[in-house]
Amino acid sequence: MILAKKTAILVVSFGTSYPETKKACIDSIEDSIRNAFPECGIYRAWTSKMILAKLKKRDGLHIDNVAEAMERMASDGITDVVVQPTHVINGIENDRMKKDVLSFAGSFQSIRFGTPLLTSEEDHAAAVEAVMQEFHDLDAKEALVLMGHGTSHYANSVYAALDYRFKDMGAPHIFLGTVEAYPGMEQLLKMVKAYDPVQVTLAPFMIVAGDHANNDMAGDSPDSWLNQFENAGFHVRPVLKGLGEYEGIRNLFVSHVKDAMAF
Template sequence: MKKAILSVSYGSSDESQIENTIDRVENEYRRAFPETEIRRAFTSRRVIEALRSAGTPVDTVPEALDRLCRDGFDHVYIQPTHIISGGEYDSIRDCAAAREDRFRVIRVGGPLLDGESDNEFVCRFFASRYGSAGQAIVLVGHGSDHTDNKKYGELQETAKRLGFDEIFVMTLEASPSLDDILPEIRAAGFGKVRLIPLLFGAAGHAKRDIAGDRPESVASRFRAERFEVESVVRGLGEYQEFAALYAAHLRRAAK
């Protein structure tokens, strides 16, 4: 029996981002599976091509799985760092399913928001870490036209059920949107908001579209509505607690 873990993320060409997020999560996998080889694959073609142009080889998911097969691995556990089971996550599962006959075992671990216990963890963590009287916590995800985009609404429902009335969930490109939550924040009497990326890495989207100065950013739009705004430019992969959560999903897949 020869086992391997394939760590899959969107990817980054920023060395510090890789160190602070992907490396952190993979180190957590190593602690959980000290005898298992860990490989890496990215899903962003743009990032992969940029890294290859700079002399850093990175595999796509199909390439990584084919390489694992050639190298004699027969048990492969894939752990994506995606937040929901969106289109990219589906592609990873499809890629694994197409190669089931080449491995004795090939499984894909769940995304970050993979059930109610994950939702509860996210809500409790951010309420504890960033909660402040009179300030709303706004968790900002990417959003998708995929059916699993409903996970963001479910996260909001969990926050309400747990009594975290200061937590609001929005997405950049789907629903709930800023326009959806703005009346609720105002009606709750909050005059201050803290923006927190619900993204694995705090690169382009977090710096530009959430905390940026341009008029259409989330921060700028809140300021235009006369809210005091603080932004946390930190991806989920930078928190040890979320690295441990991904490792827990991997352990579940490897059972």
């Protein structure tokens, strides 16, 4: 017997233990997708085992991992799945997620994947425009320094390419680095000093403003980006706002779901 087609969208995120940024970023992305595809069920999965365990212990809150979400959809009679990651790049987390999803291929009639935020050249341009729109009121004498995550995966090259694209698209005052890879703080300090701004605004280039944003970027430790820039003589203003709060970024994820639907 052939089952009637029943399509669902699984939104996969790394996750966060910060309730406020979860609501402002992850929930907002899911809501945008839900509003764009009211005919589809929307499911959630997070990939960080550490965060899932912390939420369970601290809040008694259970959020499905990828395997649990796939099992839940199969149990609910879903026949066709579109998986949309909220990952920034096609890195290690995304590779693992796809492997976990595809282990359930026999349970569904079809499984399709939307792409991470920065996949195509059009994505890169749209992301730059979204950031420029968000910080349109910054004076050219103010530098905006964005903190990306960074990875040992070859996809890390996206960050340096995007930094170049900001300049190419008319924003010489915007700099993008990473907390765990290249370009890092050493390169950022060199470039920002050469630009010689009157103020440095720091913001995360991550889906949520979580641990990295609160601690590595704007924290009290001597090696936080805030303190390193202040020690270099700059007046620094941190903005704890994840990419999920940017309308242009949410729209980009919706377009990725549309592309996967049309495949």
